[in-house]
Structures are given as C-alpha cells and as structure tokens.
Amino acid sequence: DQQVKQNSPSLSVQEGRISILNCDYTNSMFDYFLWYKKYPAEGPTFLISISSIKDKNEDGRFTVFLNKSAKHLSLHIVPSQPGDSAVYFCASALNTDKLIFGTGTRLQVFP
C-alpha cells in the first residue's frame, strides 16, 4: 500500500513558467516532508523540506506547500529552467527513522 503518492508520472512546462508538482500521503503520523531531485545515473539530492507545524517553506525558486487537512503537499518552481528537468520525489518521514518516498514525477522544462 503506497503511503506516499505522486499521481502525475510526468509534467512538461515551458521555460520561465511555473512548475507545480503534487504529492499526497495517507499516514497522518508523518511529521516531516521533503522533496528530492534526481538526474539520470545519479543518486537523488535533497531539494527542500517542511515540518508538519508549517504550511509553507521557501528557498529561492522553490517553495513547498503543505495542506495537512488534505494530506497534500506541492512543490512550486518559479521560474522553471531547463536545468530543472529531472525526476522529483516527495518523501515523508515517519518516527524520524524511516523516509518513505513517492513514485516520482518526471519534469521536463522546454525552451
């Protein structure tokens, strides 16, 4: 049973526009949420995180929003750049020792 779901396997966005990647989770006990970015043939790298006590966290072009009542988080990238083309994974931390990942969304940013 997938506890963290990314229902859009792919997303295509024009350079300069906003990219919105979505993630849903089922376990209300999750208390920390993260986004990772992965290029082909490389390991994932940390992008941004948010604690369950917040509803928004911003870092440069990247903003993560958390809606606890809907068990939903989203990653906004503004403006999108071609170098942002990658697979994005959301992840949720359970009991501080398990990080559960979603299935990933492949973002393509075209000129």
Next chain:
Amino acid sequence: NAGVTQTPKFQVLKTGQSMTLQCAQDMNHEYMSWYRQDPGMGLRLIHYSVGAGITDQGEVPNGYNVSRSTTEDFPLRLLSAAPSQTSVYFCASSLGLAFTGELFFGEGSRLTVL
C-alpha cells in the same frame, strides 16, 4: 570527502547466486539505509540502521540481509538472487536519528538477475 560510495556500479547475477553490495560513507553519519528504485514504484526502503550494531526492516526487506559492524559501512546481502531483485539500489546516510532534510545518496548500483 568521498561522501557515500557504492560498489559495484553494475552487476549481473544468475538466479540463485549470492552477492553483497557495498556501501561506505566518510561523513561519520549514524544513520544509513538502502533503497531500491524500480519503474513506477519510486524508491522503496529495504533496510536501515540508526547506528553501529542496530538494523531494522524497511518496506521491502524480504530477500535481503544487512549488518552494521562499523559506523562507516553498511553492506546489503542478497543470499539467493531472484529476477524480482533486478533493480537499481541506492545507499544513503544521514547525520542523526531525526531528519534534518539531508539524506545523502550514493550514485547507485544497477543489478540484473537473469
């Protein structure tokens, strides 16, 4: 610092063979873990360790063994490989028990079981 180092990068096995995927980190991280990545399934946690001598199961532990005799090393053992274990395996480490957001990953080991 080398970070998280995984060996081998590529391996082909026959069904029933055994092998060990090596993982080493030089960041003095207490927490280490193994994930597998499969198409449409994302990253799934196999086993993890919160410190030397302590290991626990993740989401998909069957068919895999781990041990943590030192802080630096966290090998993943396949005792009798099956085609269902064909995957890309990632080792990762983190500074402490509570996630600060930074889980450092190795470059991955691609395993094919025929």
